[in-house]
Amino acid sequence: MSVSGATGSGLTPEQMREAIDGLSSADTIDSPFGSLQFFDGVPRPDTVSTVYDALDLMRGIEVFLNAVPGASLVAMRRGLQSAxxxxxxxxxxxxxxxxxxxxxxxxxxxxxxxxxxxxxxxxxxxxxxxxxxxxxxxxxxxxxxxxxxxxxxxxxxxxxxxxxxxxxxxxxxxxxxxxxxxxxxxxxxxxxxxxxxxxxxxxxxxxxxxxxxxxxxxxxxLAEQVFNTVHSNDFSFFEEVDELLQEEPTDALDAERAGQLAAIGLVAGQPFTPDERMRGILTRAAEIGAGIARTVAFESRDPEAVLYGSWKVGFVGGSHEFLRNGARLLDARTQFHYLATVVTPAMAHAQVGAGSAYAYTIHDSRGDLLDGARTYRLHVDPDVPAKNFWAVDLYDTQTRSLLQVPSTIWPALASNTGTLRSNADGSHDLYFGPVAPEGQETNWVETIPGKSWFQLFRIYGPLEPWFDQTWRLNEFEPLD
The missing domain is CATH 2.60.40.1610 (Domain of unknown function DUF1254)
Known part of the structure; x- marks a missing residue:
């Protein structure tokens, strides 16, 4: 066996000491989980429990982020069954x-x-x-x-x-x-x-x-009924995943994610009965995982998530499998599934004149978060590149579902309704706030003071100017 840097018949004493130093651990390691104590590289008793609590927490967070797709459909099925x-x-x-x-x-x-x-x-x-x-x-x-x-x-x-x-x-x-x-x-x-x-x-x-x-x-x-199809953000998230795991073949899931599930007690054919310690850890893991999921969904750090300005896209990398150069885009998968449903290449690869194109933002033109207590204007330039029509739907940042407001059960504005008032040049000014600006009731969507909100701007049948960005969305302009 050879060692990099060795010359002649072996290592010098100094080289050996350097090699040993590179293989060794300190007796005390500071970590986010507390101080880890070792005796000549061997963990002391208190460190053993600290490390495994940390490992279980990390695995629980990983399961939350990577199993959002499955939990989402379990919740979808439960909601539809109740309806x-x-x-x-x-x-x-x-x-x-x-x-x-x-x-x-x-x-x-x-x-x-x-x-x-x-x-x-x-x-x-x-x-x-x-x-x-x-x-x-x-x-x-x-x-x-x-x-x-x-x-x-x-x-x-x-x-x-x-x-x-x-x-x-x-x-x-x-x-x-x-x-x-x-x-x-x-x-x-x-x-x-x-x-x-x-x-x-x-x-x-x-x-x-x-x-x-x-x-x-x-x-x-379903339109007249009231039910929930959104997955949990607490401990019961793991119970949703377990429901799926117990029903489906073990080879329906890749070995890596199956291993993550097994590491926290989610195993096909076995009851999911975490003890008090593990239940507490997983409760915390769900809370942290949901916080991370919200961050990657609303503030992705992947440059490809940015369309332009503050506007973002949901399918990062243009792959319905969330792949780039053969690698799984883990954050992109979480980003999409935490906000949306339905996976198809037709959404990830919108074609000119077919399918739909999507963009969303949580910021106004100043870079501030959209605030339901404020009033905003979105100026939509003329000649929107839509073969069919375009629309803006507003969503609750907590539930990622349609925003519930007193004035309407359809918190949206669309070009195909025949009610939008256009400007002389064919552009539109859309308003979002707690009270409609005078005379703008048909071009206004109500928001709720004390709540944030976000939206999806959808183009049905996007045309070439959308793809080459010769036509662009403007930013939400605060009016107060």
Whole structure:
């Protein structure tokens, strides 16, 4: 064996002492978790407990940040079940559109949603007949992309039959379907149809075994109900993750994240029963993890998260798998999933004239945080590069759901409503504050004193000036 820096037959005494020094630990190490004490490199008894408390806390924080996608869909399923979406046979929809009554991560108020969960354990191979002119997505229970259906899918918006097979399926696969093998039994289905509710109701979901005479689907209007689909930020977050872990195959999750879960007692086939010490550590881990998640979501330090000015983008790196040069962008994955739902390449790689483009900010033109007690103006320049239309939706920074205000259940302004007043040059001045400026009621969204808020500016069918940035968003200008 050779040692770097050695010459001749071996190390000099001085080189040996330097090598030993480089391999040694001090008897006292200051750390964020307290002083660590060693006797000639061996931890003293108090240090052993300090180190393992620290390690468990760090692992708990890592699990929070890396398991947000899975916990998010567990909460989504629970919320939908409470609203009556109890099997794939039942499809929820929003008529006329989503509103602020319920808690959803950053939904839009401009399009009609449909949704349900596939249960491939109960139903086995399952068929979805996608409606024409739709934008539909299936994500697995760990919130990974499975398939696009409709305009972004292989049917190209003509409508088609899609077959979803359960994990490990080895049976014969019939012809006539767009077929996908799913890594999890539960899979989230999101439906958006350009024709609204009538086209959503053309969706058909049924077991392949009943394809010859499928039972009619039941449709439940979610817009009038009140329920929560947002994951927890306290100890129960880990219980949400455990629910998923106990249901799905062990190979549905990569070994690295599975190892993180196992390190804090989340193991498939075993009860999650942390003792008082571990429960206290995980409670703290959830609080810290949520604080970190909020920081990377609202103030990402990745340069690619910045669109320009204070405006940010949700899909950093343009990858629906959050990859850059073969490396997982851990903060980008947390950033997206803490704020939003639905993972598809069609969102990460918006195309000219198709799909949607998104931008958000938490700052005004002075760099201050948006404050619900203040009034702001957003000047939208003319010729917005939108093939279809554009919209601004406001969200609560705590729940990341639509802002709940007394004046409306749709805290948004959109160019397709026919109510916005434009300026002579085709531009628009939009106002946000606790009271509408005189004469600007149609161009105003209410905010709440004592609360912050953020928004998503959406462009439906973004055109070239959006991508080459020859057209840009302005900043929110405080008026008081």
């Amino acid at each position: 009556g979406i109890t099997s794939p046979q039942v499809i929820g929809f929003t008529d006329p559109r989503a509103n602020s009554r319920s808690l959803f991560l950053t939904p839009n108020t401009e399009t009609t949603y449909g949704t349900t969960f596939l249960d491939l354990r109960a139903w086995g191979p399952t068929v979805i007949e996608a409606p024409p002119q739709s934008l539909c997505v299936v994500d697995d229970f760990w919130f990974r992309y499975v398939a696009d259906m409709g305009i972004a899918g292989p049917d190209g918006g003509q409508g088609g039959k899609y077959l979803f097979l359960p994990p490990g399926h080895e049976g014969e696969v019939p012809d006539g379907y767009f077929t996908y093998h799913c890594p999890t039994y539960s899979n989230w289905v999101v439906l958006r149809a350009l024709g609204g509710v009538p086209e959503i109701k053309q969706t058909r979901i049924y077991p392949l075994a009943e394809a010859a005479a499928p039972e009619a689907n039941e449709f439940v209007n």
